[in-house]
Amino acid sequence: MRCSTTATPSRSPATNAACKFWIGNIKHAATVGMVLARLVVDGQEQGHHWFRVPLRAKENEPPLPGITILSSDPKGGIQAHQVGGARFTGVRLPREALMARYSRIDADGRFSSTLPDANARFVRSIETFVQERVFPLSAGARAAELAAHLTWRFAGHRGDPPVAGPKGSSERTTVPRPAVPGPAALPRASWLVLDVLAACREMCGSQGFHSHNQIVTLRTDFEVNVTFAGDNSVMAYQVARNAARSPAFARPARTLAERVEQDLGELWRGRPDGSFTHDEAVTLVHARMLGLIMSEHDSDPQVPQPIMDDLVADFAVHRLGAVHRPLSAEREKIDFLAELLAPVPEIVSAPMVDDGYLAAFSRPA
Template identity: 65%
Template sequence: MRDLLQEDLFDPRQRHDLPLREYMDLTIDRMKAIFRHGLVDNDMWMGRPQEHAFRSMCDVMGLTGAFDFALTSTITDHLIAGSALFNHGSPEQVDRYHDEITQMHEVYAFCCTEIGGGTNLREIRTTVSWNHAEQCFTLDTPTDAACKFWIGNIKHAATVGMVLARLVIDGEDLGHHWFRVPLRNEENGPALPGITILSCDPKGGIQANQVGGARFTGVRLPREALMGRYSSVDADGRFSSTLPDAGTRFVKSIETFVQERIFPLSAGARACELAAHLTWRFAAHRETRGAPRRRTLLDEPLYLERLYQVQLRSLALRLLERAVVRGVERDWHTDPGRKNMHVLTATGKCGSWLVLDVLAACREMCGSQGFHGLNQIVTLRTDFEVNVTFAGDNSVMAYQVARNAMSSDRFATRTPVTLPQRVEKDLVDTWRGRQGGSFSHADAVVLVHARMLDLILAEHDAEPMVPQQVMDDLVADFAAHKLREPHRPVAADREKIDFLAELLAPLPELVTAPMVDDSYLTELTSSARSVSMTLPVQGR
């Protein structure tokens, strides 16, 4: 990936120089280059032939996120659509469409969310009905609320969509199923008959991701469009399934939503490391007092306190990401129902809250330069806003982790040892004492942060990266700001800050902000030097 970042195709200045449509097209070209170099594809997912490369793929997704999160999200949209086909297609379908997905002969879109339902996939309204007369399916969007929305890649490039819809035969709703739906004959061409492409612009971030929507009106689909791993319909319209009922089919249809939750965490961890690095570099030369008693921001104790906090949280995100990846690699084949995987990745997914904390703090710590688009931080902050609801709403994820904590009761037969374990046990005991075992939103947020910290500490124990004093400071920061627990003061000093700055340093190719040294004073004012003005002599 580092070699690709040095190519002209990945020149970061193009983001600010190109019209939006050309920037979107460039992002598709960058995605294809990453696939062409074999850095990412669906065969690297757990359960696929090259799963040994899963960690490497997560690393690449992290680097692309720090470079341009619109690129990461564009890749993710293709990958999760491909995952739907590989997980729900019959062996024949997987073999037929394998190369067009892994080698990107076609650009895929993931047509799942509906504008009226958001993450409430159980209540989707899109239907695929069996047409006896023509022996084919008919795909329809019955209401405005049923329009597929927030679909990456679909606005111009995607030629194939993986559509989640209700299968209806003779008026009977047979539940959620996946369908492979051609969208265009070629990239950037018009939509096929019966398909209306909608725009989701203007978006709040990830501008280069071709996010759009779709309305389907009487779209004819062959029988082979139905993903056939679990269900099939014969030429006479007879339905058969290895899954016993619609409820089971719904659960199975969303089991694919696990691995892609790691990508925003990988990207967020790298983005925070980049932002912390930019802030540290800026602070090293930004003067608070001139000569002869020159001081910079790094000489100010209160500033060091803030900088150390964002470094600790960036470290926490790196350890959390490693812990989640390690857990998925370890348990994927022993957790066929994906229940443990769901809780693990949902916990990691909530790390996107921590990402926004870091990016917001770094933007403020760089003052007005933190608000300048060329200095990267504010753009990262805007782009990463999407992650608190992408691949699942963080609040919903936290509620599910909280319910799991109550049902599993991890400390029923063993004593909690660490701070996050004690916090979890105390919360669960309190909830169990309430009528109906209820918890508040704030309780669930604390619980999921406790689970995060538990994973972070376990990862540190498995593969220490920092001195114990730094980890103790990390725990104290979580205790104070995330766990509502008494804590000792966290002392920041230059030695610890410089150590973490070196540990968390990003690839040099990712650092493009002018403010990293004082030459930005010249670069950002150079246009004024071309203006000459004759000043009047005083007194005349």
């Protein structure tokens, strides 16, 4: 989105033509939008700032003058979410519309900021997206838990009995997740969630492809999170670029994750142009996430160490190219994880969790 604003003593800031798509709740409900725009004062670029822009007077009413609401339909998923676009043409705003945490425009049109330059203001503006990246992480955790639970329950109909999880309770225990959203966390988590959903769908065979059984629908709806709040590949490159410029730590590597990051950083800094490949950038993101998970486990262990060792070893083989070692997948460990990942019963609607599902599904019409 390219949106300029101007501010002079004689008039309020005014936005030129600009457009942004894939805005949540924009089509009918939103009455106010937070717009990230370039601020130009008396012809001088002052960097990106946030503006509070009224969109319509009330829900379901037409947009205000200068604002055109556009549709993004048809979408591949999240059909219940009214996503659309907005075009701003000559929209005039009072100077109070500028979010004034770091910058302000006084009554005489003079601009001032506590941040030194436009680049610093841009970085501060982008930091706002950190909170936005929490939502896909949380949604992904719930989706992966639900898919794993459905798959485990369905497997019980085909052989071993299902785990006795907390079916009648809303209390839950969760696998430790690092509360560190950002360029490293979002791509790693969203890619992993899609892998989990795909594996669960395949393990349920054709029943996993039935929309009533939730897994394929979860995957369709979650697909957008690879792009939402920043494309995964772009953010992985950002992480790699920062790592190539400066080492994350000066001491010798202590863990597998640190060794992978240290080796990649040395490799990139040893190249004349400091370049890296896509696969190398993705591997670094995986290593960063593994390091965060291991650190959180060390400070607040929620799974026994033997299970954690197995999970880390499996992750390292598939994501970091580590040497495979046999895993001891005893029934007790699987039961423990199944109960740990059991979702609250209110979100389980798939009929395949019921013991009599296969008989009911194959019953003659």
